[in-house]
Amino acid sequence: MNFHPDRLVGGEPILRRMARDGAYLSQFVTGTSNGGLTAHPGGERWRWESRMFGAAYDAAPAQQRPVYGALNHLRRSTGAAPRFGSAHFRLVPEVLARTTFCYPDSSALPTAFGVADRCDLVRRALAEERPALDGHVEAHIHGRVSLARDVAALVLDPSHLGTPVAEAAAALPCPVEWHSGFRLPVEVLDENPEFRGPEIAALGRRLAEDGLLDPRMIGDAARSGRHDPQELKKVWHYLAHFGAPER
Structure with missing residues (x-):
């Protein structure tokens, strides 16, 4: 799950907000996104989810909606979808049991979906020539993403070494790692x-x-x-x- 670790949510640093919540929350809760800001009833994100999930979340509280990530089939050190940020949470394998996937991503109104044990989306992604920022297999994690239980590591860019981002990351209940950096x-x-x-x-x-x-x-x-x-x-x-x- 790629994101920018140095942004603010309601005036609060995002990592400190995450430490307080103990979870990675959806755009419907935070009102922030590294993509489009349409997570509200009737908005594009709401309509995409209604279409993908058969209206299952149409009346659900914001806290119950899925959160978004991507399948890192290319094994990038910077995460599966760097379009959305320089940092990423790498999740534990157990989360796969409650994850759905699509390709291309939901903004493109995909018709190809899968789950962990029935999924040919990597083949589709590799067969197409898309820009590097757009070729990810989108993941939807259903249910709460606990930072203590579901996150294997938070992986940060080294430009944040010695900054408040690193300090806030150290307070999270998950390991912190560093990739080699965007420059x-x-x-x-x-x-x-x-x-x-x-x-x-x-x-x-x-x-x-x-x-x-x-x-x-x-x-x-x-x-x-x-x-x-x-x-x-x-x-x-x-x-x-x-x-x-x-x-």
Whole structure:
């Protein structure tokens, strides 16, 4: 389950909120997302879930709705769906028994679904040529995701070493690990203005320090409140696409 570990939820750092809740909560509860913000009755996310799950959650309390992740069939150290953030929770195998999958993801209105022991979605994903940020097999975990019981590790980007993110992560009831890190030289932004637009590339250059862009810098910009969150999301797409470690 990829996410940005340095964002705020209702003015509170997200990892501290998670420590207080003891669980990973859905967008319907938190009102935050690293994708679209449509988790409300009648919104797109609500309609997608109604379609996928046969209206099973239409009248359910927000706390009972599934949470989203992805199947890391490529064994990426940065998680299965880095489009949604630089950190990820790696779950224990027991969670598979209450997980459903689809490909492509729910925003594309998929017709191919599976469960752990009846699933050909990896074959489908590998057979298609999709951009690196879009080729994940989406996972839906049904029931509470307890940080103490269901999480094998929280995996963070090293740009957060020695920061409040690392301090907050240490207070969670799960192990903390570190991947090798997202890093992007600003020259790559200049060379690829068409990826998310020249204005987004220029914003990424302004956020960079000493010629490099990393997740901490984007997170600092997000918490400052001085930038459009949708534009920062696109800056993150630059970093996730062009600045990911090899594994």
